[in-house]
Amino acid sequence: MAKRTIVAMPGDGIGKNVLKESIRILDAVGFEANYVHGDIGWEFWCKEGNPLPDRTLKLLEEHKIGLFGAITSKPKDKAEAELAPELKGKGYVYYSPIVAMRQKYDLDICMRPCKTFKGNTLNFIRRGPNNTIEEPVIDTMIFRQNTEGLYCGVEWTNPPDQVYDALMTHKKFKENFAWCPRPELAVSTRIFTKKYTTRIVKAAFEYAKTKGLKTVTVCEKPNVIRETSGMMLKIAQEMSKNEYPDIKIQDTNIDAQMMWLTKNPEEYGVIVASNMFGDIASDAFAGLIGGLGFACSAQFSSNGVAVFEPTHGSAPKYAGYTVSIVNPIAMIESACMMLDYLEEKKISSKIRKAVAEVIAEGKVRTYDMMKMAGRPEVVKNGAASTSQMTDAIIARLK
Ligand code: NAI
Ligand code: MG
DSSP: OOOOEEEEEEEEEEHHHHHHHHHHHHTTTTEEEEEOOOOOOOHHHHHHOOOOHHHHHHOOOOOHHEEEOOOOOOOOHHHHHHHHHGGTSSSSOOOOOOOOOHHHHHHHHHHEEEEEOOOOOTTTEEEEEOOEEEOOEEEEEEEEEEESSSTTTEEEESSSSSHHHHHTTTTHOOOOOOOOHGOOOEEEEOOOOOOHHHHHHHHHHHHHHTTSSSSSEEEOOTTSSTTHHHHHHHHHHHHHTTTTTTTTEEEEEHHHHHHHHOOOGGSSSSEEHHHHHHHHHHHHHHTTTOGGGEEEEEEEEOOOOOOOOOOSSSOGGGOOOOOSSSSOHHHHHHHHHHHHHHOOOHHHHHHHHHHHHHHHHOOOOOOGGGGGOOOGGGGGOOOOOOHHHHHHHHHHOO
């Protein structure tokens, strides 16, 4: 088979530290690929006024598969302040390059697995009957709609006339917000379309069917956000009735779901949610399996582009350490999701087995696995560095 070309986009901060470790693992396991570097992130915003340069988009268009680290986003005023002097005042407006990439390539299906690693001392435990200690085994796949909803980017401060006038046609807006001076008004829209809502719900059902699961949980808030959350729930209910009669819908509200999280997390095999609620639910579930150092993700489109990334951000406070201390497992597991997608399941299983063995053995642990504060001296105090963790995983590859 021809060597594949993967667009490697480290991004900012610890994205740079972890992406290279995942490539070391892929090389060590014998996955044959060329990696082309894609520029993305804060540096390119500051230097070029564009955090997602066209040259990177071209690479993705050509090669289709991206491995991505993380980027740094900052509020509007900070973004303006850090722009190169010659670009200031020229109308450049900062936007999140990862949100832009998802929208540009229609990466609408985001899968975020949260699976317990045996022996991870960070695993969630709870008290059971008769004062026993229970350690539930969690195996949840969160399907997050990745391009619409509250992160769609359609928003205004001091909305223009047409928008304001349209809002004033809504009874609730008129009754509750007409008092507010327009310059003091900020509006972020939450847009759902039937097409993309159906796609994410369908993806969740298909996954449930493949895994033999009997329920799909829709985690929204349809009792309050009636139009959008209501649309997702209705689509899911109809899909269950008409296409998947063996799979029932479980309907939870995002706030209650955060409570159910610690009561019965093992009962959620597949959750489907909108962009923001999926983001919240996946970080929350990640907390049960050890935190963001373990949380991986995959993003798919219907046009063949797919991007794989850890769900954590660029953790800037840890980025500048001479020896990197962050956990590379989330990034490595994201690379495994890429291998699955490329039908290299034998290789991905090898890596996952090696990761699981290193965690279960418990000898090599990054600072987060030892509940240390993330300071440079953690390595001196017995924690593994980012690359030592990778070395331990490579040593286990068979
Ligand atoms: P973050 O995920 O970067 O960090 C939050 C905390 O999680 C860290 O302080 C650290 O304690 C822990 N953590 C994250 N990754 C870890 C790892 N691999 N190993 C060990 N511990 C880890 O989120 P935060 O601090 O809210 O955001 C920092 C920057 O990242 C912001 O500029 C934000 O906009 C950006 N961000 C980017 C994302 C992306 O590129 N997809 C996603 C989330 C945030
Ligand atoms: Mg998040």
